[in-house]
Amino acid sequence: MTLREKIALTVLTATVAASLGAGWLTHHSYAEQSRESISAPPSVQFWLGTDELGRDRFARLLYGTRVSLLLAPAAALLSTFLAGMIGGIAGYLGGRSERVLTASVDLFLSLPWLFLLLAVRALLPLNTSPITSVAITFLLLGCLGWAAPARIIRAGTRTLANSDYLVQAAASGVPRARLFWRHLLPNLRPLLLAQFWISIPLFILSEANLGLLGLGVSEPLPSWGAMLRELENYSAIRQNPWMLAPIVLLVAVVSCLQLLLRTEEALPC
Amino acid sequence: MAAPPVLHNLVIHLRRIALTVLLGGLLGATLVRLGPGFGVDERELDTRLSSTSIAAIRAERSRDANIASFYLRYLAGMVHGDFGFSQSLNRPVAELLKERLPVTLLSLGVGVLGGVSLGLALALITVWWRAPGADLVPGIVSGVCLAAPAAVIALVFLWLAAPARWAIALVVFPHVYRYAKNQLIATSQSAHVLAAQAKGLSSGRVLWAHVLTPSAPQLAALGGISVSLAFGASIPIEVVCDTPGVGQLAWKAALDRDLPLLVTITVLVALLTLVANSVADLAVTFWAPAEAAA
Numbered sequence: 408m409t410l411r412e413k414i415a416l417t418v419l420t421a422t423v424a425a426s427l428g429a430g431w432l433t434h435h436s437y438a439e440q441s442r443e444s445i446s447a448p449p450s451v452q453f454w455l456g457t458d459e460l461g462r463d464r465f466a467r468l469l470y471g472t473r474v475s476l477l478l479a480p481a482a483a484l485l486s487t488f489l490a491g492m493i494g495g496i497a498g499y500l501g502g503r504s505e506r507v508l509t510a511s512v513d514l515f516l517s518l519p520w521l522f523l524l525l526a527v528r529a530l531l532p533l534n535t536s537p538i539t540s541v542a543i544t545f546l547l548l549g550c551l552g553w554a555a556p557a558r559i560i561r562a563g564t565r566t567l568a569n570s571d572y573l574v575q576a577a578a579s580g581v582p583r584a585r586l587f588w589r590h591l592l593p594n595l596r597p598l599l600l601a602q603f604w605i606s607i608p609l610f611i612l613s614e615a616n617l618g619l620l621g622l623g624v625s626e627p628l629p630s631w632g633a634m635l636r637e638l639e640n641y642s643a644i645r646q647n648p649w650m651l652a653p654i655v656l657l658v659a660v661v662s663c664l665q666l667l668l669r670t671e672e673a674l675p676c
Numbered sequence: 677m678a679a680p681p682v683l684h685n686l687v688i689h690l691r692r693i694a695l696t697v698l699l700g701g702l703l704g705a706t707l708v709r710l711g712p713g714f715g716v717d718e719r720e721l722d723t724r725l726s727s728t729s730i731a732a733i734r735a736e737r738s739r740d741a742n743i744a745s746f747y748l749r750y751l752a753g754m755v756h757g758d759f760g761f762s763q764s765l766n767r768p769v770a771e772l773l774k775e776r777l778p779v780t781l782l783s784l785g786v787g788v789l790g791g792v793s794l795g796l797a798l799a800l801i802t803v804w805w806r807a808p809g810a811d812l813v814p815g816i817v818s819g820v821c822l823a824a825p826a827a828v829i830a831l832v833f834l835w836l837a838a839p840a841r842w843a844i845a846l847v848v849f850p851h852v853y854r855y856a857k858n859q860l861i862a863t864s865q866s867a868h869v870l871a872a873q874a875k876g877l878s879s880g881r882v883l884w885a886h887v888l889t890p891s892a893p894q895l896a897a898l899g900g901i902s903v904s905l906a907f908g909a910s911i912p913i914e915v916v917c918d919t920p921g922v923g924q925l926a927w928k929a930a931l932d933r934d935l936p937l938l939v940t941i942t943v944l945v946a947l948l949t950l951v952a953n954s955v956a957d958l959a960v961t962f963w964a965p966a967e968a969a970a
Contacts, residue, residue: 519949520908521909616825619828620912620927620930639831654824658820
């Protein structure tokens with residue numbers, strides 16, 4: 408592990424630990440309002456000041472980090488599972504099934520990601536409780552983000568399907584379903600894990616974009632995307648530069664993830 | 677000759693585009709048909725209308741109850757340039773697209789051209805210069821741009837009062853830079869390049885004739901991908917920078933749950949993305965048929 412990777416890992420570990428230990432690091436709640444401290448500057452009581460509703464920015468940042476960093480992996484897990492199923496079945500069955508599934512993947516990939524997210528998000532209720540909005544946001548990301556990994560998993564499955572041990576197992580009469588679940592899927596684990604980790608930064612960025620557009624997590628629950636909305640007020644940022652903390656943390660975490668995952672060699676898609 | 681593979685690829689791409697339009701249209705029509713508020717007609721609330729008029733309105737609407745017939749009418753309308761009616765803006769979708777599409781296409785053109793040029797230029801400098809730390813500054817800048825959501829890049833442009841279309845260039849640039857750099861480095865380490873250097877060819881000639889030219893097909897493919905990236909970035913950028921383009925229109929349609937408008941925009945953007953990808957792919961086939969076939 409290089410020095411840069413060690414630093415990235417430390418930053419990620421510290422961020423996850425701080426978000427999980429938010430209750431110990433701050434005694435303020437993310438929704439608690441101090442009406443006598445509206446838009447207050449940083450102080451001993453409020454480390455990053457308060458927003459225009461008098462809520463502690465530091466507490467909101469920690470809880471928002473928790474929402475974004477715990478639910479992006481949940482969405483990645485869902486999309487990887489779907490990609491594993493669709494890509495795995497397509498690669499394993501081959502023939503017409505593979506062609507149909509591959510065509511579906513290609514069709515799905517031709518629809519621009521954010522436009523598709525908006526279209527499906529608009530179908531679902533917009534005025535929901537904060538918890539429901541979190542579930543909707545990340546289920547949506549998970550359900551719509553399977554296409555690119557499915558393509559890679561299909562290719563991996565094709566290679567595995569022709570390997571000696573699978574041909575031998577098939578020749579000795581192992582049923583196809585058992586072959587898929589017991590022999591093929593466990594061997595796809597490294598590929599599935601790689602796709603899972605690669606999806607996380609993508610989903611963090613998508614949530615941030617959706618949040619800033621007002622289509623992500625609902626108030627008062629914080630998330631990185633939702634916290635970016637107050638940055639549209641430039642004059643307020645000039646007076647309160649600590650408002651930039653969510654951007655700095657978001658960029659740092661995604662950079663660290665990308666550094667550790669070494670996604671730079673992949674063709675952008 | 678290059679003609680047969682080009683023609684073959686052209687047929688494949690046209691088939692794919694037609695399939696996408698048909699399936700995308702079906703998906704869109706289904707979403708619109710099943711979406712909330714479909715079939716509700718404000719005219720029914722008009723107390724001046726007689727029961728016969730209301731019955732006529734309902735009979736007119738009942739034609740759309742069947743998804744298949746609704747889809748066929750939707751598709752026929754699309755062929756004739758009738759993309760439906762925006763419920764939220766109370767205007768024909770075609771009229772809205774006619775107003776806003778040129779704005780987005782201009783932004784995309786400048787953004788993609790700027791992003792691809794910047795990315796390629798920096799990748800070339802990095803590969804050609806080869807000094808230790810030559811890619812430090814472009815590497816850091818591209819890393820930050822890659823880790824920042826498009827909306828944040830747009831915010832920075834908003835604060836600086838810079839043109840929004842350059843924000844699209846900054847979204848495209850890191851992807852192009854990183855892929856092009858890796859591609860050029862891989863080609864520059866191949867045996868034919870080492871042989872050319874050993875023969876004493878100038879570094880400029882080696883770079884142009886033996887590194888850049890063989891990598892051209894792979895780099896050309898980036899053009900299509902960049903269009904896709906730029907379309908995705910256009911929504912947050914146009915919303916944050918208040919640019920009256922298709923991205924902003926899609927966002928407004930999503931907030932107002934105006935599905936006919938949103939679905940038409942999505943299908944149209946998918947179509948434009950496919951066309952861009954097909955053009956890039958056909959260019960590769962025409963330029964280097966052997967690489968394209970491989």
